[in-house]
Amino acid sequence: MAGLVIIGIILFMLIAAPLITSYNPDTQNLNAILLSPSAHHWLGTDQEGRDTFSRLLYGGRTDLRIAFIAVLFPFALGTVLGSVAGYFGGWVDMLIMRLVDIVVAFPFFVLIIALVFVLGPGERSIYIAITLVGWVSYARIVRGEILVAKRQEYVLAAQSGGLSSMRIMARHLLPNVITQAIIYAMSDIVQDILAIVTLSYLGLGIQPPAPDWGTMISDGQNFLTTHWQLTTIPGLAVVVTGLGLSLIGDGLADLMRPGQS
Amino acid sequence: MGRMTFVYRRLLLLIPTVLGVTIITFFMIHLIPGDPARTILGIHATPRAVAILHREWGLDRPLASQYWLFMDRLVHGNLGTSLYYGVSVSSLITSHLPATIWLICYAAVLGIVISVPLAMIAASRKDAVRDHVVRVVPLLGLGMPAFWLALILQTEFAVRFRLFPVTGYGTGFLGHLHSMFLPALTVAVALCPVVIRSLRASMLNVLGAEFVTTARAKGVPAPRLFVRHVLRNAVIPAVTVLGINIGFLIGGTVIVESVFAVDGVGYLMINSIFQRDFPVVQGVALVFGIMVVLVNLLTDVAYATLDPRVRFDR
Numbered sequence: 259m260a261g262l263v264i265i266g267i268i269l270f271m272l273i274a275a276p277l278i279t280s281y282n283p284d285t286q287n288l289n290a291i292l293l294s295p296s297a298h299h300w301l302g303t304d305q306e307g308r309d310t311f312s313r314l315l316y317g318g319r320t321d322l323r324i325a326f327i328a329v330l331f332p333f334a335l336g337t338v339l340g341s342v343a344g345y346f347g348g349w350v351d352m353l354i355m356r357l358v359d360i361v362v363a364f365p366f367f368v369l370i371i372a373l374v375f376v377l378g379p380g381e382r383s384i385y386i387a388i389t390l391v392g393w394v395s396y397a398r399i400v401r402g403e404i405l406v407a408k409r410q411e412y413v414l415a416a417q418s419g420g421l422s423s424m425r426i427m428a429r430h431l432l433p434n435v436i437t438q439a440i441i442y443a444m445s446d447i448v449q450d451i452l453a454i455v456t457l458s459y460l461g462l463g464i465q466p467p468a469p470d471w472g473t474m475i476s477d478g479q480n481f482l483t484t485h486w487q488l489t490t491i492p493g494l495a496v497v498v499t500g501l502g503l504s505l506i507g508d509g510l511a512d513l514m515r516p517g518q519s
Numbered sequence: 520m521g522r523m524t525f526v527y528r529r530l531l532l533l534i535p536t537v538l539g540v541t542i543i544t545f546f547m548i549h550l551i552p553g554d555p556a557r558t559i560l561g562i563h564a565t566p567r568a569v570a571i572l573h574r575e576w577g578l579d580r581p582l583a584s585q586y587w588l589f590m591d592r593l594v595h596g597n598l599g600t601s602l603y604y605g606v607s608v609s610s611l612i613t614s615h616l617p618a619t620i621w622l623i624c625y626a627a628v629l630g631i632v633i634s635v636p637l638a639m640i641a642a643s644r645k646d647a648v649r650d651h652v653v654r655v656v657p658l659l660g661l662g663m664p665a666f667w668l669a670l671i672l673q674t675e676f677a678v679r680f681r682l683f684p685v686t687g688y689g690t691g692f693l694g695h696l697h698s699m700f701l702p703a704l705t706v707a708v709a710l711c712p713v714v715i716r717s718l719r720a721s722m723l724n725v726l727g728a729e730f731v732t733t734a735r736a737k738g739v740p741a742p743r744l745f746v747r748h749v750l751r752n753a754v755i756p757a758v759t760v761l762g763i764n765i766g767f768l769i770g771g772t773v774i775v776e777s778v779f780a781v782d783g784v785g786y787l788m789i790n791s792i793f794q795r796d797f798p799v800v801q802g803v804a805l806v807f808g809i810m811v812v813l814v815n816l817l818t819d820v821a822y823a824t825l826d827p828r829v830r831f832d833r
């Protein structure tokens with residue numbers, strides 16, 4: 259699908275970055291600041307003489323890498339907690355759902371920003387903050403799926419066969435239940451990219467000189483009227499990446515629900 | 520179950536949630552690595568200043584009594600004192616709240632104004648070109664960083680074309696409408712994806728319903744059909760979708776306020792983060808949390824009021 263094409267192109271460019279551009283994204287060249295796009299520098303240079311195009315590529319590597327990794331922890335945590343809540347029900351369920359309500363009560367960004375502030379800026383804090391805040395959606399989805407799935411016959415058969423709860427959950431329920439979570443994960447990656455970029459824009463995320471789309475946008479702010487490409491291009495990169503990932507997510511969702519649209 | 524019982528039940532469930540919100544907010548200070556007082560004061564960390572903070576926050580006491588102190592103050596409306604401004608956090612928050620509430624309401628209205636027609640266009644002819652075009656819009660919006668859009672709107676419409684003030688809240692009602700248009704638009708665009716999607720889905724549902732077929736058979740002309748029947752039934756879900764996503768809405772205002780320097784609670788929070796003014800950050804997080812919980816409650820109640828099936832299904 260179109261999404262796969264877009265993401266494929268993006269990923270290829272990012273991985274092949276060292277081959278495409280000969281510039282080191284961190285090298286400053288104060289003799290060549292704020293150049294317009296040219297044959298030498300495809301997207302021009304920024305205020306410290308760094309090549310914009312290579313910063314874009316390397317920044318993309320950083321942002322996407324972090325986003326993809328950052329999705330895994332909430333996914334794992336949320337799936338486990340959601341399964342436990344859905345399968346066992348009772349007070350375990352109530353406890354976990356109350357926890358969900360509490361975390362959900364805070365606006366996503368507010369909590370992330372506050373957490374990163376408290377933990378200190380940087381990559382590790384991003385992972386921790388996103389995990390602590392992001393697990394709830396997965397928990398809800400998985401719990402919902404399990405509530406339905408556990409009434410199926412194969413589960414009753416496994417239970418009467420004397421299999422332990424853990425085994426039933428892990429080997430029988432989970433594979434059938436995980437598709438919804440995976441679909442959600444696609445849109446979650448987009449949200450994580452946005453969060454990372456926003457944090458970096460505020461100076462709370464990826465620290466300079468590591469290239470990153472958010473810092474590029476923030477750096478380019480001062481030159482918006484003269485060199486708008488410094489701020490616009492990284493933002494466009496985020497939008498296009500988001501579009502590609504969302505399309506993939508939608509495509510997956512359509513695949514999993516035959517006959518509906 | 521009647522409506523009031525439903526409301527009481529929801530209120531009851533509210534209590535542990537609110538308590539939880541306070542616990543998390545209280546606990547944030549303990550996530551700070553090292554001695555919170557020293558870390559927060561940074562270069563101003565004289566032994567005397569550290570000791571004062573220790574005493575004020577009760578950091579030398581056991582955890583439970585710290586929480587008790589925190590809650591005791593909270594109940595009396597005391598959220599602590601700002602390290603930067605020296606005034607009470609609650610007074611800071613109350614003075615900044617109007618701008619934020621303005622922004623939220625304005626954005627919600629703009630969001631509905633944009634989403635409803637688009638969703639109608641999409642739903643009116645499913646899978647046609649216009650449907651696909653409208654469906655792409657949310658996908659673009661989902662991936663768009665709010666602050667980036669804010670910067671672009673600001674540069675183009677405020678700086679370049681001078682249609683709107685670049686920053687600020689404005690004075691007077693019309694001043695607010697004018698100054699806050701771009702910020703509200705930015706937040707609304709961030710909202711649209713979700714609202715358009717669910718509106719379109721619920722409109723498609725309604726369009727397939729029996730009463731619509733009946734109306735068509737009766738010969739009700741299409742536009743009238745749409746407005747009187749489909750729209751009415753579809754707007755309710757739109758409002759509730761907005762309500763459910765209020766957390767997202769409020770979060771969006773934080774960044775947008777900073778870009779447009781609108782003197783709201785979000786701007787206060789971001790500035791306080793950079794000024795390392797922890798009591799304010801904590802206070803704002805708490806206020807946001809409680810706001811979201813309250814709005815969710817209102818949304819639930821509104822939904823139950825407007826859609827009787829919700830109450831009786833329980």
